[in-house]
Amino acid sequence: MKIITKTIITTIMTVTSIAAMEKEEGKSLEAIVSTSSYIPTLTSQAPGNISSITAKEIALQNSKQLSDVLSKSAGIRLDKDTGFNGRPQIFMRGIPYGTILMMDGVILNDLEGEIRILQAISTEDIDHIEIVRGAFSSLYGTGGIGGVINIITKMPKKLEMRASLGYGNEIVRNKAEKNFIKGYFSIGDVLLNGHLRLKASYGFSSSDGSYRREAYALLGSGQSANATFNDGSSIKNGDVVGWIGRTAYLTQDMRLRGEYDWNDTQTSSINFSLSTLSENQHSPISYIKDKNGTTYGYEITSSSNTGSAQAYYNPFLGSGWGGFRQEYNILSSLGHKIYFGETTSLEIKLSSLNLINYWNDGCNGQNCKVATLPNGTKTPDPTTQGQNAFIFGGRGYSVDNFASSNYLDIVYSNEINKVHNLIIGFQTRYLKSQNSRSYGSNFAAKNFYDYYDELISQDNSQAIGVALFTSWQAKWLSNLSTNLGVRLDYWHSFALSTFDRTSVDPNIQNFNGIHTFFPSPKFAINYKPWTYTTLKASLGMAFRAPNARQMFAHAHIGDNQISNPNLRPEYGVQFDLGIEQKNPYGGVVRVYYYQTEMFDSIYKNGAGTTDNPYQNQNGGRARYNGIELEVEQYIYGDLSIAGSYTYTHAILLSDPSNPQYNGNIMPSIPPHMGSLNLLYGGDRGFFGSVGMRAQSSAFTSIENKPVKFEFGNITSRLVFDAKIGYEFKNQTHLSFSILNFTNARYYDYYRGSGASFYVELGSKF
DSSP: OHHHHHHHHHHHHHHHHHHHHHHHHTOOOOOEEOTTTSSOEETTTSSSOEEEEEHHHHHHSOOSSHHHHHTTSTTEEETTOSSOOSSOOEEETTBTTOEEEEETTEEOOOTTOOOGGGGGSOGGGEEEEEEEESOOHHHHOTTTTSEEEEEEEOOOSSSEEEEEEEEEEESSTTSSOBSEEEEEEEEEEEETTTTEEEEEEEEEEEEOBOBOOEEEOOOOTTEEESOEETTSOBOOTTOEEEEOOEEEEEEEEEEEEEEEEOSSSEEEEEEEEEEEEEEEEEOOEEOEEETTEEOSOEEEEEGGGTTOEEEEEOTTSSSSSSOEEEEEEEEEEEEEEEESSSSEEEEEEEEEEEEEEEEEEEOOSSSOOOOBOTTSOBOOOHHHHHHTOBTTBOOEEEEEEEEEEEEEEEEEEEEOSSSEEEEEEEEEEEEEEEEEEEEESOTTSTTGGGGEEEEEEEEEEEEEEEEEEEEEEEEEETTEEEEEEEEEEEEEEEEEEEEETTSSSOSOEEEOOOEEEEEEEEEEEEEEEETTEEEEEEEEEEEEOOOHHHHOOOOBTTBOBOOOTTOOOEEEEEEEEEEEEEETTTEEEEEEEEEEEEEEEEEEESOSSSSSOBEEEEEEEEEEEEEEEEEEEEEETTEEEEEEEEEEEEEEEEOTTOGGGTTOBOTTOOSEEEEEEEEEEOSSEEEEEEEEEEEOOBOSSTTOOOOOSSTTOBOOEEEEEEEEEEEOTTSEEEEEEEESTTOOOOEESEEOOOOEEEEEEEEEO
């Protein structure tokens, strides 16, 4: 315990002395981060463009969910950011599937690159968030092309309890989430003379959901619907015929965390969490009717078939954008750290993240084929299936995902002297993924996965990764430091198999997978020519391994595709140049230029014919470059301002299969994003904020089709939020928030959430 305590005291004394000097000079305390280098480092000496979001900043602003917190930072875009999103994707510096998300140092990405656990994490559990932009495969391996986000959770310093409960609702009818409820409770203590630290927490959020996706009519050439709009006008292909319904949800997040100091030199830690998500589609709105009144589907007739019904379609089911979901994320880790003196340590950590996800939607008359049940009987034809399915139940289809990510990390850290620090690490990972599709007899049942009666398709993949890495940090002068790192990854995919019973070849296909080595070097230099000025530059290489969706494909009539399990990792070479300018009045401005050249990008080759089928291949090239700007400035007392702006120019340089798209803008990446927030709040009394988020429109396909104001598009937006609260002397707080108070209308694939309010009461005991 003596060495641990002495190390902590030394760190505190260093920070305190810096704080004293900065207070004397009128500056704010510089943040210390560890994500960028594995050891606590001042941001002025850490590589790359780094931001740290504190618990206080989270509390002062609208933070209903974690995506609300992250979306205000430069260089970060949350895909489909329209409120709650059960399958979020983070773009850093414009790169999809190029962000590593961690919590307390444990990687949360699965083999598919998904980060499904994101929206279930309780923001009240967060101590701070470290955002490290740039290529960081040199430390963390596959996926670290755009950057790394590490969520650090709170631990108690004494016996304490926290509790909060909030309620929110839409202000304009049918334009935002209805009946939103959020709750949180935690208890923590320090026991055994400070040797043992324990914390348990539970958080939940529930909502009736919002109307996010319109229902669209589907009619072929020469076809007509045996229904009309309510005003009697005819229905045409592509017409909006209503809303598919609200997407209600319930998230739950249960966490246990413990730390124990065995003796003077050894500390162990253990973490366990269970995060769950339930979604259900309900309360559709229909604009159409038939002879019996309001209807949610219609028979399709053809002029060439003497007007008799030949098909059926329900536009409120089977779109893939609604449906029912039940998801479980199970996270656990066990770590042990040994100190060899005051400046040397060895840390060993085992971690595991397991995903169980069931998703189901209804048969709409077009999307489900005739199935053969286990008893040998066949299901009705698609038209009958559609006619007998509604939001309350009927036949449906599923898309289920199961993933397991398991890690062993060993990191040795040695401060050789006052100038040089050396990090040596080893990581091995075992990843497994399975994606399945099934037909079922009741898609809206509570446990709908118990009603599956035919497995349609399944993809299986496994991978092992083994890596060695090292990082050498040197502080050559008081104002000059460098960081040189390199990592070598061995990536082996195996046990690959796939089948699709609806394809031309329904038989199972087995593949051997690939073996590949990938080096990830990085160099960074920081120079502080003047007291308030820091110049930074870095150059690095990062990679992203292919996932099952890219490797596996199946041929269907009119759409011939073949698998390619031999896809190589995509890789990017990135550099950035930046300046961080402080001032003597508690402010800082960070400006960075970055550029990423993507090589061996995966693209679809072929024509979809029998002789030339589609197949994903390596060989594409793309470029992502832009500017990141962040401003933080204390104004007076507890009043401050914070803002960010990001410009991104992402273009396709080479698609060997479709050269006509070369030079086009990459999809889903808006060129302009920004935020501005006025914050007020101290330890007691009034607190609050007024904030603005802005974003330009973006293309949603590489064809760069014009942006429309409808579902499936990304439109421009200007959204304002406000929050005011009061914290009493007994550490009880009451707050009131108005979200999107101008009721701005926009789409980010889904329709954006309109004006709403949220009230919260909480206390610390």
